[in-house]
Amino acid sequence: SGCGTFTFLSSAIAAISGLLMGYELGLISGALLQISSILALSCKEQEIIVSSLLFGALFASLTGGFLVDRFGRRLSIIIASSLLVLGSVILLPYESYQILIVGRIAIGISISLSSIATCVYIAEIAPQHRRGLLVSLNELMIVTGILFAYISNYAFASISHGWKYMFGLVIPLGALQAIAMYFLPPSPRFLVMKNNDEAARKVLERLRETSDATKELTVIKSSLKDEHQYSFLDLFRSKNNMRARMLVGLTLVFFVQTTGQPNILFYASTVLKSVGFQSNEAASLASTGVGVIKVVSTVPATVFVDQVGSKTFLCIGSSVMAVSLVTMGLVNRNIYVNFTNVCRSQSPEDFFLQRPGNFTITNGSLKDLFASMTSTESSSFDAQKGPDARTGELNRTTLAGGKNTTGSHMESGEVPVVLKWLSLGSLLVYVAAFSIGLGPMSWLVLSEIFPGGIRGRAMALTSSMNWGINLLISLTFLTVTELIGLSWVCFIYTIMSLASLAFVIVFIPETKGCSLEQISMELAK
Numbered sequence: 001s002g003c004g005t006f007t008f009l010s011s012a013i014a015a016i017s018g019l020l021m022g023y024e025l026g027l028i029s030g031a032l033l034q035i036s037s038i039l040a041l042s043c044k045e046q047e048i049i050v051s052s053l054l055f056g057a058l059f060a061s062l063t064g065g066f067l068v069d070r071f072g073r074r075l076s077i078i079i080a081s082s083l084l085v086l087g088s089v090i091l092l093p094y095e096s097y098q099i100l101i102v103g104r105i106a107i108g109i110s111i112s113l114s115s116i117a118t119c120v121y122i123a124e125i126a127p128q129h130r131r132g133l134l135v136s137l138n139e140l141m142i143v144t145g146i147l148f149a150y151i152s153n154y155a156f157a158s159i160s161h162g163w164k165y166m167f168g169l170v171i172p173l174g175a176l177q178a179i180a181m182y183f184l185p186p187s188p189r190f191l192v193m194k195n196n197d198e199a200a201r202k203v204l205e206r207l208r209e210t211s212d213a214t215k216e217l218t219v220i221k222s223s224l225k226d227e228h229q230y231s232f233l234d235l236f237r238s239k240n241n242m243r244a245r246m247l248v249g250l251t252l253v254f255f256v257q258t259t260g261q262p263n264i265l266f267y268a269s270t271v272l273k274s275v276g277f278q279s280n281e282a283a284s285l286a287s288t289g290v291g292v293i294k295v296v297s298t299v300p301a302t303v304f305v306d307q308v309g310s311k312t313f314l315c316i317g318s319s320v321m322a323v324s325l326v327t328m329g330l331v332n333r334n335i336y337v338n339f340t341n342v343c344r345s346q347s348p349e350d351f352f353l354q355r356p357g358n359f360t361i362t363n364g365s366l367k368d369l370f371a372s373m374t375s376t377e378s379s380s381f382d383a384q385k386g387p388d389a390r391t392g393e394l395n396r397t398t399l400a401g402g403k404n405t406t407g408s409h410m411e412s413g414e415v416p417v418v419l420k421w422l423s424l425g426s427l428l429v430y431v432a433a434f435s436i437g438l439g440p441m442s443w444l445v446l447s448e449i450f451p452g453g454i455r456g457r458a459m460a461l462t463s464s465m466n467w468g469i470n471l472l473i474s475l476t477f478l479t480v481t482e483l484i485g486l487s488w489v490c491f492i493y494t495i496m497s498l499a500s501l502a503f504v505i506v507f508i509p510e511t512k513g514c515s516l517e518q519i520s521m522e523l524a525k
Contacts, residue, residue, distance in 0.1 A: 022145025129306055150291050188201075317439075
């Protein structure tokens with residue numbers, strides 16, 4: 001069973017969903033700065049605009065699984081792409097707070113639905129010895145989309161109504177994906193679920209570039225014979241070990257969020273400034289620089305996952321995250337930052353007339369950004385991706401508005417060079433470790449451990465858990481940081497990273513080289 005050109009092409013076209021998702025998550029960071037200036041939005045209104053994406057994503061994660069299992073993985077991706085185009089088109093003609101909310105909800109539904117459908121579709125069309133590579137391709141596309149969003153934010157930052165160009169760039173790509181997916185085959189496993197064995201055989205022969213796919217089709221039919229009888233409630237019963245599988249999936253996405261990736265990156269720019277980096281260096285690193293690190297780190301994980309195995313990468317990632325978080329915590333124990341509660345929107349004149357000489361580093365600006373954007377950006381993350389979006393917003397707001405947000409100035413002295421570079425190095429190592437471990441591998445494992453007949457609904461449930469925990473952690477992060485300090489937050493994330501390492505070692509099965517049917521049979525025992 002080879003991985004032919006057609007299989008790879010089909011996976012790549014489906015993975016465009018990841019590129020679109022990453023772009024939308026990173027996009028709001030730059031767009032919101034202009035939108036809030038033009039519409040003179042309050043902090044609460046900014047929070048609602050970005051949180052509207054979360055409401056859409058939560059809705060889709062709760063209902064999208066039934067759509068994926070009922071109407072198919074391919075059709076769900078087409079619907080998601082079309083909805084993304086529609087949501088973006090709605091946003092462009094008007095400068096209206098209400099229209100922005102409607103468009104963002106549509107985009108949230110789209111990226112959540114596509115994240116479920118794409119992983120399942122690619123896992124089901126891929127041959128077993130290339131499944132890890134092809135499913136992880138989606139994660140690679142997500143981090144690439146985030147990087148493109150940062151570049152777009154920078155390119156259109158000083159252009160009047162640049163936010164419209166930012167939102168508009170995804171329209172042609174989303175439309176092209178919807179059209180291309182129409183000409184790709186449905187998942188063969190989905191066709192078997194719908195009792196269309198002949199069509200499934202033809203699809204398998206085309207995907208595997210063979211004249212006889214009877215053997216693989218027989219295995220799929222045998223596996224799905226009982227599986228398609230599952231109901232949603234069976235996910236919580238002991239039948240075929242389903243409850244244990246679901247607990248494994250939910251715990252895995254719990255660790256994706258609670259190891260701190262969504263929030264540590266939010267602090268990237270400010271942490272680096274506070275340890276002695278100049279503003280432009282810090283801002284550049286925290287957005288585009290971190291985006292590049294994520295892309296570069298995801299590549300080896302994607303390429304070698306089928307040889308090394310997802311469990312090994314998860315263990316390596318969690319271990320290195322723990323070490324880098326301890327380092328970050330120790331460094332930040334020597335940093336004093338005085339926060340003042342200020343939240344003020346800029347005027348358009350302030351935004352467009354900024355000059356480099358006007359920039360000052362202020363402690364109050366840190367709190368201003370945290371207060372206005374922790375809850376604001378809390379909703380824009382999907383499983384592995386949104387922290388980067390927050391980082392970008394933090395950056396661009398600091399660059400554009402640091403001089404206006406407060407009057408109190410930094411009271412810390414010169415930071416030793418060793419401490420300065422240790423903070424930078426530990427942050428980048430942390431980002432890289434997440435990008436080879438919990439980032440891509442958690443979603444690969446989730447696409448493998450559930451039976452085909454209920455895979456879409458199981459993925460949807462874990463996805464809704466992911467969005468929900470992200471919201472809870474992001475909304476409480478500011479309060480917790482104020483109470484115990486950033487260094488202790490890092491130490492808590494260290495403990496969670498070590499807990500995730502123990503969990504992976506004990507409970508996550510090694511699935512490399514196994515077919516989906518073999519994995520399901522083994523886990524049913």
